[in-house]
Amino acid sequence: MIRLQSITRTFHMGDQTVYALNDINLQIDSGEYVSIMGPSGSGKSTLLNIIGLLDQPNGGRYELDGRPVTDLTEIEQARIRREKIGFVFQSFHLVPRLTAAENIELPLILGGIPAEQRQARVQAALQAFELLQRAQHRPAELSGGQRQRVAIARATIMQPSVILADEPTGNLDHQIGAEVMVLLENLHHAGTTLIIVTHDRELGARAHRQIGMRDGKILTDQHS
Amino acid sequence: MTLSDTLLTSFRTVVSYRLRSLLIILAMALGVAAVVMLTALGDGARNYVINQFSSIGTNLLVVLPGRAETSGSFLGAVLGQTPRDLTLKDAQLLERLPQIRRYAPLNVGAAELSAANRLREVTVLGSTEHLIPIRHMKLAQGSFLQHGSERSAQIVLGAKIAQEFFPHIQAIGQRVRLGDNRFLVSGVLAAQGETMGFNTDEVVIIPIDYAQAMFNTTSLFRILVETKHHNDIEPAKQAMLAILKQAHDGEEDITIITQDAILSTFDRILHALTLAVAGIAAISLIVAGILIMNVMLVAVSQRTAEIGLLKAIGATSSDIRRLFFAEALWLSLTGALFGFLLGQLGSQLIRWAYPQLPAWAPLWASIAGIAVAVITGIVASILPANQAARLDAVQALGKR
Known part of the structure; x- marks a missing residue:
């Protein structure tokens, strides 16, 4: 469960203070499927980064699974990112010199998991995302859809409880994007919390809960 | 990780x-x-x-006549006297020192060597039988001034000289003329080549008495001294200085170089x-x-x-x-x-x-x-x- 109380995040531009997030209160229960929408600059990506512990709020309180996480040390936050959170990015963010299998393996290496176990888990993930044929290919040799499948396999290899996707279909054409969405929604069906940031209304409408943002504030919060 | x-x-x-x-x-x-x-x-x-x-010898001290310094403390120099000669007698004094294993007095000169219708100028070393071991020279054949023959007119030829004069026959036992004297070839040095700018292949070695007579001198060029141990070098140097100073009427008119110090x-x-x-x-x-x-x-x-x-x-x-x-x-x-x-x-x-x-x-x-x-x-x-x-x-x- 994610609970944000009075979360504020400011940036300084010259002598001006810009509120990327302004007093955000939000609770997302385990297993929810949430889309965050809004125009660019509305603070939706910043919100996602704070939920993913990539960014630190300037004020407010953030509890993840009942535990306050804002005051944790850098090492503990890294551990939470590793074990509880999976990121999926618009531009995939695959390491270009590593093969698909090696990219998927990265979180396991960072988690200090023994090599023998890693092999089995990577194989299972490759199979689950239909990448077995592409295991030894580098990202440059993969299509956009394949790249995002590798990225999703990497995001889920540690079996996180939350998947955070920032415009996951932004660099894909419509049909491939739809396939990727099905993969992500399957993760939600399996019980993972799924939070998607998008400015695509059609995509956002697929979520069971839609949050609309503008100027660092939550404007709408609808369940459908 | x-x-x-x-x-x-x-x-x-x-x-x-x-x-x-x-x-x-x-x-x-x-x-x-x-x-x-x-x-x-x-x-x-x-x-x-x-x-x-180390190829010219180990634990080596070299005594040379004269004082190797240019300060005005040497009275003889002020009076225009040449330094006292270093003589065979001086060398014999050194033999008594306990630190010393052996010594070799040395005279060096040049003379004409002739034999078998050949003639050439050679460098002549006059010394005793100890020169060869002290200087780490090796005899390819024969001997030099072995026991019982210390006074005989023997000559040792450098490897190249022996090759030049007796290319086809055994050099040992041949008679050669050096200057005005006749010598019996008793040994041939092994070829060593040049060490420290000195080529032992082109020298001849004769007994010191003959050399001094030939060059008409009683003054030695050098005395080479080998101590028993490496640790003896410094005490031997001091003892030799003392003895030679006494022998020279209290005048310290010799110089002792230790190979160790140079090295x-x-x-x-x-x-x-x-x-x-x-x-x-x-x-x-x-x-x-x-x-x-x-x-x-x-x-x-x-x-x-x-x-x-x-x-x-x-x-x-x-x-x-x-x-x-x-x-x-x-x-x-x-x-x-x-x-x-x-x-x-x-x-x-x-x-x-x-x-x-x-x-x-x-x-x-x-x-x-x-x-x-x-x-x-x-x-x-x-x-x-x-x-x-x-x-x-x-x-x-x-x-x-």
Whole structure:
């Protein structure tokens, strides 16, 4: 469960203070499927980064699974990112010199998991995302859809409880994007919390809960 | 992230940037190779000199007439007197000293040697049977002034002289004429070549009495003295000075040179030289280190997005720092080991080209070269590694 109380995040531009997030209160229960929408600059990506512990709020309180996480040390936050959170990015963010299998393996290496176990888990993930044929290919040799499948396999290899996707279909054409969405929604069906940031209304409408943002504030919060 | 995974991951990174890695490794290797080869040269020169010195004898003291200093304290010089001669009697006095194993008085001159219708000028050494062992000369055949024949007119020929005069027949037993005297060839020196600018292949050795008569002198050119032990050199020197001063009416008009003192001076000079060239070569290691720093800084900015991603999937700052450290470690260590091998190969080539030069890199230089290379590499990576570790994850991910 994610609970944000009075979360504020400011940036300084010259002598001006810009509120990327302004007093955000939000609770997302385990297993929810949430889309965050809004125009660019509305603070939706910043919100996602704070939920993913990539960014630190300037004020407010953030509890993840009942535990306050804002005051944790850098090492503990890294551990939470590793074990509880999976990121999926618009531009995939695959390491270009590593093969698909090696990219998927990265979180396991960072988690200090023994090599023998890693092999089995990577194989299972490759199979689950239909990448077995592409295991030894580098990202440059993969299509956009394949790249995002590798990225999703990497995001889920540690079996996180939350998947955070920032415009996951932004660099894909419509049909491939739809396939990727099905993969992500399957993760939600399996019980993972799924939070998607998008400015695509059609995509956002697929979520069971839609949050609309503008100027660092939550404007709408609808369940459908 | 476990240590072995860190090392393995960074090793893969090094391998995947093949050209970049090879160039850095090459720079590092050349630096280490320069240290190894230059110290091999320096130390080789040092050992060459030591070998040359010990080939003219060990535990050697040389007594020469006159005072080898130009201060005005020598009364004789003020009065315009020549220094007192060094005589055979003086030499015999030395024999009594307990530290001394043997001594050889020496006269040197030139005379015409003729035999078998051949004639040439030769350098004549007049001495006793001890000259040969003290000077580390070897007889190829025969003997010189063996027991019972100390007074006989024997002559030992240098290897080249013997070859020139008696190319086809046995030299020993032949009679030769040297100056106005006739000598019986009793031995032939083994070919030794030139040591310290003196070629023993083209000398002849005759008994000291004959030499002094031939050159019409009672004054010795040198007395060569060999002590029993290395530790005896300094006491022997003092004792000899005392005895000879007494014999010369209290006048200290002789000079004693110890081979040891000359040797250690050369040793110090050449050792300092070796250190100096090692230092100069080490500069190239620092340059290679700066190259590593430069390349790692470029790597950090090239891989900004990747660093952001690693943070997003749970890498800590110290994971990132260690990855960059390990990468620099691989580069410098590989370079250092490769350079060590290159340096050894180069030293081997020097030894092939100049067989008389024992160009072996000293162990300390090899170890220091490798250590400096690795340390430089690690130190050079501190700045880039910290920069990578400090990167803000959100901003880093935003970079493409």
